[in-house]
Amino acid sequence: MSEASKTILDIRNLDISFKTNAGIVHAIRGVNLDLCKGETVAIVGESGSGKSVTMKATMGLLDSNAMVNSGEILYTYTDENGKEVTVDLLKLPKKQLRQQINGQRIAMVFQDPMTSLDPTMTIGKQIMEGMFLHKNMDKDSARARAIELLELVGIPDAEKRFKNYPHQLSGGMRQRVVIAIALSAEPEILICDEPTTALDVTIQARILELIMDIQKKMKLSVIYITHDLGVVAKVADYVDVMYAGKIVEVGNVNEIFYEPKHPYTWGLLSAMPDLDTDDDRLYSIPGSPPNLLHEPKGDAFAARNQFAMAIDEKTEPPLFQVSRTHFAATWLLHPDAPKIEMPKELEARLERARKEVEKYL
Numbered sequence: 001m002s003e004a005s006k007t008i009l010d011i012r013n014l015d016i017s018f019k020t021n022a023g024i025v026h027a028i029r030g031v032n033l034d035l036c037k038g039e040t041v042a043i044v045g046e047s048g049s050g051k052s053v054t055m056k057a058t059m060g061l062l063d064s065n066a067m068v069n070s071g072e073i074l075y076t077y078t079d080e081n082g083k084e085v086t087v088d089l090l091k092l093p094k095k096q097l098r099q100q101i102n103g104q105r106i107a108m109v110f111q112d113p114m115t116s117l118d119p120t121m122t123i124g125k126q127i128m129e130g131m132f133l134h135k136n137m138d139k140d141s142a143r144a145r146a147i148e149l150l151e152l153v154g155i156p157d158a159e160k161r162f163k164n165y166p167h168q169l170s171g172g173m174r175q176r177v178v179i180a181i182a183l184s185a186e187p188e189i190l191i192c193d194e195p196t197t198a199l200d201v202t203i204q205a206r207i208l209e210l211i212m213d214i215q216k217k218m219k220l221s222v223i224y225i226t227h228d229l230g231v232v233a234k235v236a237d238y239v240d241v242m243y244a245g246k247i248v249e250v251g252n253v254n255e256i257f258y259e260p261k262h263p264y265t266w267g268l269l270s271a272m273p274d275l276d277t278d279d280d281r282l283y284s285i286p287g288s289p290p291n292l293l294h295e296p297k298g299d300a301f302a303a304r305n306q307f308a309m310a311i312d313e314k315t316e317p318p319l320f321q322v323s324r325t326h327f328a329a330t331w332l333l334h335p336d337a338p339k340i341e342m343p344k345e346l347e348a349r350l351e352r353a354r355k356e357v358e359k360y361l
Helices: 051-059 094-101 123-135 139-152 171-183 201-218 229-235 253-258 263-270 344-360
Strands: 007-020 023-036 040-044 066-078 084-088 106-109 189-193 221-226 238-243 246-252
Touching (some): 023 051, 023 221, 023 246, 040 051, 051 066, 051 106, 051 189, 123 171, 139 171, 221 229, 229 253, 246 263
Parallel strands (some): 106 189
Antiparallel strands (some): 007 023, 007 066, 238 246
């Protein structure tokens, strides 16, 4: 297996529930996900679909009321002796996970930089913390590396900003600092949880370009958690579409954007703003996601799916294979199902998008 195609993160049958005052919420229901060396995987879906919980489980950051019912999160890395090691992150003691994995090998960028940064510490000290903990650097070396990272993430006058506090920076600059902190211990995997949500569109584009540039320079593998399909189109190699705690469609970025098969993916793509459409209304998926306090029978999307069949109310669909890399969990792909094509307006929209991309290429 080539270095580029080596799987470094392998999530298998992950199943997580949360104890609440109202009862047990079955939030993650058998998630499978792969990340290969140097790849970018995007996890997309509405709020509450389970995207962040899945990745927090990888980081050992689940709340105290979480229960991991089953599954594995296998991480493969090369240790200090050059030996390849595979560990199940769910079985590692919390202390070992914090000292050997978090920050040092897998780092996470959260969506609101103000909740990630300590308002009482200068940004320089916050960047240096990971170097002291994971790299055993002396103060002078850590300071030089911190300034280097600030320059890498595009912060001007890095030496001066090194001494600033978070409140002295703009939202875009704070997000760049959070990225610098995540990169401080030189991780292999970077998890970005809605990294551009709180930023205006011009800054969003710069942050995405920055992460892609750093990914190439540091040979990172990146996971994006987002509901913004515009972000996905720019950055992803592969896309996992989540709904109600399950992955309902997975494929490479072209398959998901130009040949989607699941009605939920059709809905997400239709909900994207389009300046060239003749329709003056912004589409939204009807209804709301199910309450996982009361686990739905059959296909969780059936109640919102205009193409739902009788079997959707009774039996959960498996992942049907569309191509070597493309799978979708919808009964519409069963050989005996009626032939339902994606809505014509969406088909026309995706064709316009394809032509736009070809024009730029």
